[in-house]
Amino acid sequence: MKVTIIGVGNMGSAIIKGLTHTQSFTLSAMNPVNPRVAKLAEKLDFKLVNTSSEVVNLSPDVVILTTPAPVTAAVAKDLAVLNDDTIFISAAAGITHETLAKALPNKIIANIIPNTPVEVNAGTIGLALPAEIPAEARLKVMTVLDSLGDVIEVPERQLDIIGVVGGCGPAFVDVMMDAMSDAAVKHGLDRQTAYEVIASMVKGTGTLAYDSKLAPSLLRDQVTSPAGTTIKGVEALEKYGFRYAIMDAVNKANGEK
Numbered sequence: 001m002k003v004t005i006i007g008v009g010n011m012g013s014a015i016i017k018g019l020t021h022t023q024s025f026t027l028s029a030m031n032p033v034n035p036r037v038a039k040l041a042e043k044l045d046f047k048l049v050n051t052s053s054e055v056v057n058l059s060p061d062v063v064i065l066t067t068p069a070p071v072t073a074a075v076a077k078d079l080a081v082l083n084d085d086t087i088f089i090s091a092a093a094g095i096t097h098e099t100l101a102k103a104l105p106n107k108i109i110a111n112i113i114p115n116t117p118v119e120v121n122a123g124t125i126g127l128a129l130p131a132e133i134p135a136e137a138r139l140k141v142m143t144v145l146d147s148l149g150d151v152i153e154v155p156e157r158q159l160d161i162i163g164v165v166g167g168c169g170p171a172f173v174d175v176m177m178d179a180m181s182d183a184a185v186k187h188g189l190d191r192q193t194a195y196e197v198i199a200s201m202v203k204g205t206g207t208l209a210y211d212s213k214l215a216p217s218l219l220r221d222q223v224t225s226p227a228g229t230t231i232k233g234v235e236a237l238e239k240y241g242f243r244y245a246i247m248d249a250v251n252k253a254n255g256e257k
């Protein structure tokens with residue numbers, strides 16, 4: 001399958017890297033002239049073009065839009081000349097199916113909210129598909145997205161909040177890991193070992209929660225031994241409003257004033 005990524009920034013690069021690992025797709029990309037992107041194209045060996053008109057010559061089966069949200073509808077409009085069989089997958093947060101459908105009449109459009117772990121094929125991808133999507137097109141979308149991580153199909157109205165917890169979430173976890181690393185270094189661990197331990201801990205904690213399907217509160221209870229060390233740490237988190245800080249990070253990222 002021929003897949004073209006439009007906009008090779010943080011998300012576009014992560015998707016290209018994830019798809020490269022699978023060795024299952026013929027990859028190409030479009031980005032305005034930029035030495036950073038040219039270097040990536042050389043390294044990962046994908047075809048790079050710099051204008052929308054050149055995308056037509058690539059005749060992609062699937063186009064993934066990872067352009068900045070404010071320009072995505074205009075970029076999509078320039079690509080409306082592509083064959084009507086071309087499937088569009090837009091990752092632009094907050095750009096609705098309705099907006100894209102106006103820019104891309106007669107095209108099949110899927111809206112997604114991925115996250116940066118797609119780079120290592122461990123992404124979380126919220127997906128909203130049009131109700132009337134043909135089975136063959138659905139299969140193409142799922143073939144691409146399944147290769148990048150966990151795909152969670154939802155009604156479009158739920159994509160925004162999935163974009164916050166799934167899409168922005170890695171940044172919130174990164175802040176926590178960074179702070180934890182500082183504390184570990186303070187108590188004598190070298191920086192690289194701190195990063196390794198903490199990243200492994202987050203990976204395992206996520207896997208356990210995902211596989212067991214247990215509530216996070218129950219999993220926390222399994223760690224807090226009576227009169228043990230963890231509950232003292234949990235008490236400190238409560239004292240400093242950690243839970244509310246996380247809730248409000250989600251509120252604010254979701255647009256609450």
Ligand SMILES: NC(=O)C1=CN([C@@H]2O[C@H](COP(=O)(O)OP(=O)(O)OC[C@H]3O[C@@H](n4cnc5c(N)ncnc54)[C@H](OP(=O)(O)O)[C@@H]3O)[C@@H](O)[C@H]2O)C=CC1
Pocket residue numbers: 006007008009010011012030031032033034065066067068069071072075091092093094113114115116167168
């Ligand atoms: N980062 C993330 O974790 C997530 C991002 N998204 C969505 O992905 C999209 C991109 O975000 P992100 O990767 O963070 O942003 P970046 O700024 O890192 O990347 C945007 C890329 O698009 C390129 N670009 C700008 N204008 C055009 C254009 N007209 N045609 C083609 N390419 C263009 C930029 O090129 P140049 O740098 O050369 O100007 C850049 O490479 C957004 O819509 C965002 O909502 C969704 C979920 C998660």
Ligand SMILES: O=C(O)[C@@H]1CCC=N1
Pocket residue numbers: 093163164167168
């Ligand atoms: O920060 C952003 O706007 C994008 C959307 C979700 C994650 N990154």
